[in-house]
Structures are given as C-alpha cells and as structure tokens.
Amino acid sequence: MNIDKIAVICDSEDYDSQYILQLITKARSLADYDNSKVLVCCVGPYHKEKLQNLSRFGADTIIICERPNVTDVWMYSDIISEMLREHMPDMAIFPASDFGKEIAAIISTVFEAGLTADCIDIKRNKNNEVSFYRAALNDSVIAEIQCKDSAIRLCTVKKGIFVESILEDRERCNIERFPYEITYNNKNPVQILESKKISNNKIVDINKYEIVFCVGRGVKKVSTYKRIEDLSKRFGAVVAGTRVAVEEGFINKEYQIGQSGKSVSPKIYVGFGISGASQHIVGIINSGIIVAINKEENAPIFQYADCSIVADIDDILDEIEKII
Amino acid sequence: MRIVVCIKPVRTEMVYKTEDRNEKYTFNPYDLYALEQSLSLKKLDDSIEIIALSMGPMDAQHLLVKSLAMGCDDGIILNDSAFIGSDTLATSYVLATAIKKLNKVDLIVCGAKSIDGETGQVVFGIAERLKLNCIQHLKKVIGFEDDKLILEQENGDRRLDLSLNLPAVIAFKDFTLKQPDISLLLHKRAKQKGIKIWNADDIEADGNKIGNKGSKTKVIGVRNIVTKRERTIVNGSIADKAKYLTELLSLGSNIKN
Ligand SMILES: Cc1cc2nc3c(=O)[nH]c(=O)nc-3n(C[C@H](O)[C@H](O)[C@H](O)COP(=O)(O)OP(=O)(O)OC[C@H]3O[C@@H](n4cnc5c(N)ncnc54)[C@H](O)[C@@H]3O)c2cc1C
Numbered sequence: 001m002n003i004d005k006i007a008v009i010c011d012s013e014d015y016d017s018q019y020i021l022q023l024i025t026k027a028r029s030l031a032d033y034d035n036s037k038v039l040v041c042c043v044g045p046y047h048k049e050k051l052q053n054l055s056r057f058g059a060d061t062i063i064i065c066e067r068p069n070v071t072d073v074w075m076y077s078d079i080i081s082e083m084l085r086e087h088m089p090d091m092a093i094f095p096a097s098d099f100g101k102e103i104a105a106i107i108s109t110v111f112e113a114g115l116t117a118d119c120i121d122i123k124r125n126k127n128n129e130v131s132f133y134r135a136a137l138n139d140s141v142i143a144e145i146q147c148k149d150s151a152i153r154l155c156t157v158k159k160g161i162f163v164e165s166i167l168e169d170r171e172r173c174n175i176e177r178f179p180y181e182i183t184y185n186n187k188n189p190v191q192i193l194e195s196k197k198i199s200n201n202k203i204v205d206i207n208k209y210e211i212v213f214c215v216g217r218g219v220k221k222v223s224t225y226k227r228i229e230d231l232s233k234r235f236g237a238v239v240a241g242t243r244v245a246v247e248e249g250f251i252n253k254e255y256q257i258g259q260s261g262k263s264v265s266p267k268i269y270v271g272f273g274i275s276g277a278s279q280h281i282v283g284i285i286n287s288g289i290i291v292a293i294n295k296e297e298n299a300p301i302f303q304y305a306d307c308s309i310v311a312d313i314d315d316i317l318d319e320i321e322k323i324i
Numbered sequence: 325m326r327i328v329v330c331i332k333p334v335r336t337e338m339v340y341k342t343e344d345r346n347e348k349y350t351f352n353p354y355d356l357y358a359l360e361q362s363l364s365l366k367k368l369d370d371s372i373e374i375i376a377l378s379m380g381p382m383d384a385q386h387l388l389v390k391s392l393a394m395g396c397d398d399g400i401i402l403n404d405s406a407f408i409g410s411d412t413l414a415t416s417y418v419l420a421t422a423i424k425k426l427n428k429v430d431l432i433v434c435g436a437k438s439i440d441g442e443t444g445q446v447v448f449g450i451a452e453r454l455k456l457n458c459i460q461h462l463k464k465v466i467g468f469e470d471d472k473l474i475l476e477q478e479n480g481d482r483r484l485d486l487s488l489n490l491p492a493v494i495a496f497k498d499f500t501l502k503q504p505d506i507s508l509l510l511h512k513r514a515k516q517k518g519i520k521i522w523n524a525d526d527i528e529a530d531g532n533k534i535g536n537k538g539s540k541t542k543v544i545g546v547r548n549i550v551t552k553r554e555r556t557i558v559n560g561s562i563a564d565k566a567k568y569l570t571e572l573l574s575l576g577s578n579i580k581n
Contacts, residue, residue: 073448073458074457077452098460098461098479101444101445102448102458102460104445105412105444105445105447105448105449105452106448106449106451106452108412108413108445108449108540109413109416109448109449109452109453110452112413112533112540113413113540114411114413114539114540114541115412115413115443115445115540115541116541117442117443117444117445118442118443131544135549136442136546137338137440137546138439139549139550140548140549140550141546141547141548141549142546142547142549143543143545143546144543144544144545144546144547145541145542145543145544146541146542146544147540147541147542148539148540148541148542149540150540189457189459189488189489189492190457190459190486190487190488190489191486191487192484192485192486193474193484193485193486193487194484194485195482195483195484195485196482196483196484197481197482197483198478198481198482198483210576211573211576235573235574235576236576237573243501244501247500247501247502260499267576268572268573268576270569270573278550281550282550285550285551289572290553291569291572293569302555302557303552303553303555304550304552304553305553305555306553306554306555306556307555307556307558307568307569307572308555308556308557308558309558309565309568309569310557311562311565315562316562316565316566316569318562318566319562319563319565319566319567320566320569320570322563322566323566323567323570324570
C-alpha cells in the first residue's frame with residue numbers, strides 16, 4: 001500500500017505548539033519512507049511566521065481555515081472533514097488531547113475509517129501497511145493495530161512520545177487559505193452556571209519516600225491498619241493503598257497507587273494483602289525491591305515480586321513487633 | 325423523559341481478579357457508575373423512563389436483569405453472531421441504530437470508556453450518528469430544570485455546573501468497583517419482568533456495517549510489557565519471615581538500585 005499523503009490535524013489552541021511539532025516531525029519521517037507529502041491542517045488566526053515555522057519541521061503543504069477560537073467540536077470536525085475530503089490523505093494524525101480525541105472519533109464516524117487511540121508508535125510494516133501501537137489492557141501490553149477497508153487511516157498520538165526536530169535546508173512550503181462557510185446551526189447546547197477552580201492544596205508527593213507500604217483488601221481491621229502505620233513511622237515509610245483500600249476508606253485517594261492513581265518507584269515497596277491486579281502492578285513496576293505479603297501462595301502479585309512472603313498479615317506483624 | 329444507558333459487559337476477571345465470581349461477565353465499571361448516576365435522576369422524578377442497552381453475548385443477560393432490579397424500566401440486549409468482532413466504529417453503529425429504533429430518546433448516557441477497549445470513542449461515534457450534542461467528563465447529575473439537565477463536570481482543573489439542552493449524549497468520567505446491592509426480591513421481580521433480546525434484523529442493521537465486516541481496525545498482535553521478576557520465596561517460620569523483612573527495611577536507604 002502506497003502512502004501518498006499524511007495529514008497532521010492541529011489542536012484548537014496553538015497550531016504550532018510543541019505537541020503539534022512532534023506530530024509533524026513523526027509524519028515527516030513516515031512520509032520519507034515512500035516520498036510522500038505532509039499536509040498540515042490548521043484552524044485559527046493567519047500568522048505567517050508561525051505557519052512558515054511548521055515547514056521547518058517537515059510540512060509540505062499547510063492549509064489554514066482562518067477562524068479564531070473555534071472551540072465547538074462539531075464545527076471544528078466539520079472544517080476538518082471538508083479539508084480531508086478535498087485533499088484526501090491516506091492517513092491523518094491527531095493529538096490525543098481531549099479535543100483531538102473527540103474530533104478524531106467524529107471524523108472516524110464521518111469517513112467510516114479506522115481509528116487507533118493513544119498511539120505510542122507508528123511504523124511502516126513488512127506487509128507495507130501502517131501499524132499503530134498502543135498500550136492496552138491496563139497498560140500491561142502493547143497492541144499492534146492496522147486499519148482495514150478505510151480510505152483514511154486515523155490515529156491519535158500521545159504527547160511527548162516523539163521528539164520534534166528541525167530539518168536543514170527546507171524550502172518554504174505552500175500555505176493555502178481554506179474557505180469555510182458554516183453550514184449547520186449550532187444552538188450552543190450548554191450554559192455554564194458556575195465555574196470553580198478545583199483547589200489542589202493537598203498535593204501529596206508519595207515519590208519522596210524511599211519505602212512504600214501499600215495496603216490492600218487483605219488489611220481488614222482498623223487495628224491491623226494502625227499497626228502498619230506504626231511500623232511505617234519506624235522505617236520512615238509512607239502508607240499508600242490499592243483502589244480497594246481507598247474505596248474501603250482506609251486510604252485517602254491521594255495515596256492510591258496504580259493505573260487510576262499514582263505510580264511509585266521507591267527503593268522498597270511492601271504490599272500487605274494485595275492480589276496483584278494489573279491495574280495496580282503498572283504503578284509499582286519501577287520499584288527497586290518489591291516485597292509481597294499474602295496468605296495465598298498463588299496470589300498473582302508474587303509473580304512480580306522479588307521477595308514473596310506467604311503469611312497472614314497479623315501473624316507477620318506480631319513477629320515484627322517482637323523483634324523491634 | 326426517556327433515557328438510554330449504554331452498558332458494556334466485560335469479562336469478570338478483568339475487573340475482579342481474586343473474587344471467585346461465577347458470572348462470566350460483569351458491568352464495565354465506568355458504565356456502572358453512569359448507570360447509578362442516571363438512576364439517581366429517577367429518584368427526583370419517577371416518571372423518567374430508563375432503558376439499559378447492551379450489545380453483548382447472551383451470557384451477559386444477567387446484567388440487564390440486574391439493571392432492571394436496580395430500577396431501570398427496560399433492559400435490552402443486542403445479540404447476534406453478526407455483531408461479533410465489532411470495533412468502536414461498528415459498535416457505535418449498532419448502538420445508535422438500536423437507539424433510533426427506540427424512538428424519542430431524550431438522553432443517551434455512557435461511561436467514559438471501557439476497561440477492555442479503553443478508547444472512549446464510542447460516545448462521540450453515537451453522537452455523530454444521531455447528530456446530537458455530546459459532553460463528557462461529567463462527575464455527577466445534579467437535577468433538572470424545565471427540560472434542561474443540570475450536571476457537574478470536572479474538566480482539567482475546573483469544576484463546572486452546566487445546564488444542558490436535550491436531546492444529547494453524555495459521558496461520565498468516573499468508575500466504581502462496588503457491586504450494586506440488589507435484594508433477592510427485586511432480583512426475582514426483575515427476572516419475572518424479563519428483558520428484550522434484539523438481533524441485527526430487529527434493529528434493521530446494515531450487514532456491512534456490523535461485526536468484523538463493519539470494523540475498520542484489526543489487532544495484529546499484543547506484546548507483554550510488564551516483566552515478571554526473579555522471585556525469592558522467603559522460607560521458614562513466621563518468625564524467620566518477619567526477621568527477613570525487618571532486616572531488609574532496616575537497610576532502607578542504603579540499598580542501591
Ligand atoms: C478502570 C480501573 C482502574 C483501576 N485502577 C486501580 C488503581 O489505580 N490501583 C489499584 O490498586 N487498583 C485499581 N483497580 C482495581 C484493581 O482491578 C483491583 O480490583 C485492586 O487492585 C485489588 O485490590 P487489592 O489487591 O487490595 O484487593 P483484592 O484483589 O481483593 O486482594 C486482596 C488480597 O489480600 C489477600 N489477603 C486477604 N486476607 C489476608 C490476610 N489476612 N493476610 C494476608 N493476605 C491476605 C488475598 O489473598 C488477596 O490476594 C482498577 C480497576 C479498574 C476497573
């Protein structure tokens with residue numbers, strides 16, 4: 001499959017943000033594979049220097065719809081759809097910002113085209129197709145995905161994955177104005193009644209601790225929790241927990257470790273009564289030594305641990321308290 | 325007001341690792357959150373009609389029965405061998421087609437994403453197909469005022485109270501792992517009431533747009549990235565194990581990684 005044209009779709013804010021430059025750089029390197037062209041689609045004010053700057057990162061053609069502040073996803077998608085319909089690229093790369101993902105999902109539906117979300121890599125493969133790579137199953141695997149029966153291959157790409165780089169000796173590229181007439185009526189579906197900044201006065205940095213004690217559902221009694229807390233003070237450790245420990249009310253949400261919480265990389269991690277669900281494990285894989293205490297010999301966490309201690313938590317605590 | 329809540333059945337072991345549950349499928353935790361939020365509206369006005377809608381295998385029927393027991397007025401499972409293998413595009417087509425058939429729907433509620441697909445694309449796919457407005461990142465339902473829904477949204481570092489014109493598609497951002505408490509009596513009544521089963525013909529789906537055929541992406545392969553470690557099993561008595569751990573912790577910051 002030949003790829004003749006790769007489009008990069010800019011975000012609603014800055015079309016020359018570092019993020020977009022990363023995407024253009026990646027599009028350029030993919031385009032070089034079969035000498036194809038990079039098309040950059042922008043919506044926003046016409047700013048000559050900014051637009052010309054995009055060519056230094058690899059854009060061949062830039063189209064701009066001169067319309068400041070389009071924040072409505074439907075109008076934005078409508079503009080992008082028209083641009084894509086006119087230029088028909090073989091592939092389009094969107095930023096994986098909230099806005100970018102919304103636009104990409106709409107475009108995928110409009111064009112009935114395959115879309116891969118949150119890509120961490122894009123490659124031309126042996127069969128000469130384009131492969132998109134993304135983390136899946138709670139970040140525990142990388143999936144390779146290809147499009148089929150799609151006129152355009154679509155993807156959103158995560159921020160900071162590719163590094164923007166300026167090319168030497170680039171000729172100035174074409175900048176074309178893209179006329180757009182509003183064809184639909186948007187009745188502004190939402191009114192904002194109130195808007196408050198979410199106060200973040202409780203920023204907790206669990207990564208400053210060298211030892212992390214993490215409690216799971218295996219810690220059932222308040223007394224057990226208190227004993228772990230006392231032990232943590234003795235060793236200068238922080239007490240964190242699994243999602244379950246948070247939902248059970250033992251641990252504050254700020255101290256949740258895992259996919260929907262925080263990632264930690266202490267020198268020593270000790271898990272008390274934790275089963276080892278992948279959503280939790282992804283948050284601890286960069287720890288130095290992982291110690292797991294679980295009464296079930298077959299608990300999955302033991303597969304990821306350096307030291308496996310098969311025991312009941314209270315029994316272990318009894319003995320530790322005798323020693324110290 | 326008529327509300328459709330889209331619920332994806334996901335494999336139980338993806339959500340609950342150790343609990344020995346004998347049900348093969350459970351609620352996608354994001355959809356369970358969305359369902360509970362939708363049901364809270366019914367408490368404000370009992371005339372609101374809530375329909376639980378799932379595309380999935382027959383093994384997941386019990387989730388719709390549960391939805392009825394939780395307070396939904398209707399439960400529909402979209403089941404057909406032709407739906408198997410649907411990617412996000414085909415899924416949004418099937419759901420939107422079923423919703424069209426339901427007629428006069430004021431609100432479509434979804435979870436942020438599914439825990440097995442994790443794309444969050446279906447919501448916008450449904451909205452585009454039905455030509456409806458769509459908002460996401462919702463935290464909770466506050467209530468309604470003259471046909472407008474009042475919602476709390478958490479977007480980046482801002483918390484907004486919004487008034488939304490209907491009809492619309494909305495998506496919540498949070499999830500819950502707590503299984504709903506359902507009394508045996510309510511469960512029995514829900515079973516008696518029964519759910520609806522619709523196939524591709526029932527919703528008049530275009531055979532080219534569903535299942536594998538209608539999907540535009542295919543997964544070529546997966547590679548594991550979480551590496552297992554060389555494990556040391558600490559043997560001996562409980563006292564030995566305690567001693568091992570205490571010594572390790574005492575080394576603490578002297579350990580070089
Ligand atoms: C979308 C999504 C996001 C999620 N994000 C996160 C996340 O960020 N972080 C997270 O942690 N989880 C997360 N989860 C939840 C995750 O799937 C698991 O449900 C959770 O990690 C399990 O917590 P647990 O290990 O404490 O409990 P369980 O899985 O119930 O395990 C308890 C363990 O304790 C052992 N045990 C019981 N009693 C004792 C005893 N007396 N002594 C010793 N051992 C004992 C048992 O053998 C068992 O292995 C998420 C889930 C979803 C769906």
